[in-house]
Structures are given as structure tokens and as C-alpha cells.
Amino acid sequence: MTATDRTTSARVLDGKAALAAIKGELKERVAALAARGVVPGLGTVLVGEDPGSATYVAMKHRDCAEIGITSIRADLPATATQADVENAVRELNDDPACTGYIVQLPLPKGIDTDAVLELIDPAKDADGLHPTNLGRLVLNVNAPLSSPLPCTPHGIVELLRRNGIDLNGAEIAVLGRGVTVGRPLGLLLTRREINATVTLCHTGTRDVAAHLRRADVVVAAAGVAGIVTADMVKPGAVVLDVGVSRVVGDDGKSRLAGDVAPDVRQVAGWVAPNPGGVGPMTRAMLLTNVVDAAERL
Numbered sequence: 608m609t610a611t612d613r614t615t616s617a618r619v620l621d622g623k624a625a626l627a628a629i630k631g632e633l634k635e636r637v638a639a640l641a642a643r644g645v646v647p648g649l650g651t652v653l654v655g656e657d658p659g660s661a662t663y664v665a666m667k668h669r670d671c672a673e674i675g676i677t678s679i680r681a682d683l684p685a686t687a688t689q690a691d692v693e694n695a696v697r698e699l700n701d702d703p704a705c706t707g708y709i710v711q712l713p714l715p716k717g718i719d720t721d722a723v724l725e726l727i728d729p730a731k732d733a734d735g736l737h738p739t740n741l742g743r744l745v746l747n748v749n750a751p752l753s754s755p756l757p758c759t760p761h762g763i764v765e766l767l768r769r770n771g772i773d774l775n776g777a778e779i780a781v782l783g784r785g786v787t788v789g790r791p792l793g794l795l796l797t798r799r800e801i802n803a804t805v806t807l808c809h810t811g812t813r814d815v816a817a818h819l820r821r822a823d824v825v826v827a828a829a830g831v832a833g834i835v836t837a838d839m840v841k842p843g844a845v846v847l848d849v850g851v852s853r854v855v856g857d858d859g860k861s862r863l864a865g866d867v868a869p870d871v872r873q874v875a876g877w878v879a880p881n882p883g884g885v886g887p888m889t890r891a892m893l894l895t896n897v898v899d900a901a902e903r904l
């Protein structure tokens with residue numbers, strides 16, 4: 608199947624089903640590690656009270672419990688200083704029970720995120736966001752990677768692969784240039800083994816719709832509710848909804864909304880919904896990074 612084979616209504620890229628399958632695969636690898644006396648342990652650093660971040664961290668630890676990964680939590684108050692956050696990172700670097708960890712993003716205003724990420728031991732970087740690991744993603748264009756990949760970009764590629772969608776030669780428009788999704792995704796998709804052509808659209812792009820309409824695959828990671836509408840999508844294209852934002856509905860109630868408008872389903876060949884598409888894959892790839900790192904010990 609190619610990226611733009613036409614179907615009458617969009618088929619669903621089911622991230623929850625893929626997550627369940629990946630958990631089953633990882634459970635076996637964790638059992639094999641246990642036989643070697645290695646227990647993988649995921650650490651998380653959560654700063655502040657953001658309810659979204661708290662939910663994601665809780666889900667990550669629930670996933671770990673299901674497959675036999677130990678959990679280590681460092682929950683800091685919103686008043687935590689740069690030094691407090693950096694100390695939490697140093698403790699996880701030094702903790703032998705922690706084989707991989709993440710700093711949940713975004714960090715509260717006033718915390719220097721780059722400085723915190725740089726302190727992470729690259730061998731324990733379960734998010735693939737340390738400069739060394741991002742550098743390996745840039746440099747190893749033609750070599751198999753043995754370093755962790757950022758979870759959402761890797762999850763997107765894995766979700767497409769598991770659904771038989773071939774990216775070789777595909778035109779892919781990525782909307783959003785953030786450090787957790789858009790920018791590393793562009794780097795990953797242009798690696799030789801994936802071989803896609805990428806247009807990375809952002810707030811400085813003059814005619815976003817024109818770029819999206821040409822694409823076999825659209826990845827919407829702008830964090831602007833409903834920014835991708837049906838008229839911007841080529842019939843039969845694959846559309847992945849990654850961005851999340853909070854909107855106030857007609858009833859005055861606040862709710863979460865993705866970047867992709869509902870009418871896109873009538874035009875697209877495949878849609879990764881939000882929720883239920885790429886989000887669970889982010890968690891699946893985090894678990895994969897933790898197990899990979901433990902296997903390298």
C-alpha cells in the first residue's frame with residue numbers, strides 16, 4: 608500500500624491497539640532481562656501542577672507497572688528553582704535503579720529547559736532529547752541508530768509501519784517545528800531507511816495550505832485547534848493529529864482539541880485521531896527506549 612491509496616472514508620491509525628501489541632513484545636524482553644538480573648527502571652521528573660503533564664506522567668508509570676519496569680518519581684512543586692530541578696536530574700543520573708528517565712515538558716516558566724536537558728546522562732536519556740542523542744540523529748544519516756529516538760517522532764513512524772504505510776519517496780508535510788515532534792521528525796523521516804521528502808511548515812511559512820495539499824502524509828503538530836481543515840488535504844492522504852490545545856466550547860466548558868478538524872476524515876485515506884492515535888505511541892516508544900537502554904547495560 609502506498610501513502611495515498613484512496614479509500615471511501617478515512618481508516619483509523621489505532622495507536623491504542625499498537626501500544627497494546629508493543630507492550631506484549633516488551634514484556635517478553637523485560638522477562639529476558641530479569642533472567643540476566645537486570646531490572647529496567649524509568650525515572651520521571653515532574654515540576655509543577657499542570658494537569659496534562661501529571662496525567663501523562665501517571666500513564667507512563669502505569670504502563671511501566673504493566674510490563675515489569677520499576678518506577679522512580681521525582682515530583683517537584685511549581686516553586687522549584689533551577690537548582691532544585693538540576694539536583695533531581697543529578698540524583699537520577701546517580702541512581703543505579705534508574706536505567707532511563709525523562710524530564711516531563713514543558714517545564715514551568717523561569718526554568719532553563721536546555722540547561723536541564725543537557726545535564727541528563729545521554730545513556731539514561733529515555734526521551735532522546737539530550738544534545739548528544741539529537742546529534743546522533745543528525746549525524747547517523749546512513750547508519751543504523753543505537754541511540755534513543757525522540758518518542759513522538761519514532762511513534763509516528765512505527766504507527767505507519769505497523770499499518771503497512773510505505774514512506775519511501777512519500778511527500779510529507781510536518782506542521783510545527785518544536786523540539787519534541789516537528790524538528791526531530793523531519794530528521795528521522797529523511798534518514799535513508801525511511802527515505803521520505805519532508806516539508807517542515809511553521810509560523811513563518813507563507814502558504815501552509817499549499818504545502819499540505821501536495822503532501823501524501825500530513826503531520827499536524829502545531830498545537831492550534833482545528834488548524835488543518837479538509838480543503839488543505841489531498842484526497843486519500845494520511846493525516847496524523849498530534850497537537851493538543853485547550854478550547855472553550857459553545858457550552859462554555861473547556862475541553863482538549865486536536866489540530867485536525869473533524870471534516871478531514873471525509874477526505875483523508877487514513878487518520879491518526881487525537882486522542883487514540885499518536886499519544887499512545889509516544890508512550891510505547893518511551894517504554895521501548897527504556898528497555899533498549901537496559902539491554903545495552
Ligand SMILES: Nc1nc2c(c(=O)[nH]1)N[C@@H](CN(C=O)c1ccc(C(=O)N[C@@H](CCC(=O)O)C(=O)O)cc1)CN2
Pocket residue numbers: 662663664666709710711712713734758759787881882883884885886887888889890
Ligand atoms: N519529556 C517529554 N515531555 C513531553 C513529551 C515527550 O515526548 N517527552 N510529549 C508530550 C506529551 N506526552 C508525553 O509526555 C504524551 C502525550 C499524549 C499521551 C497520550 O497517551 N494521550 C492519550 C490521551 C491521554 C488523556 O487521556 O488525556 C491519547 O492521545 O490517546 C501520552 C504522552 C509533551 N511533553
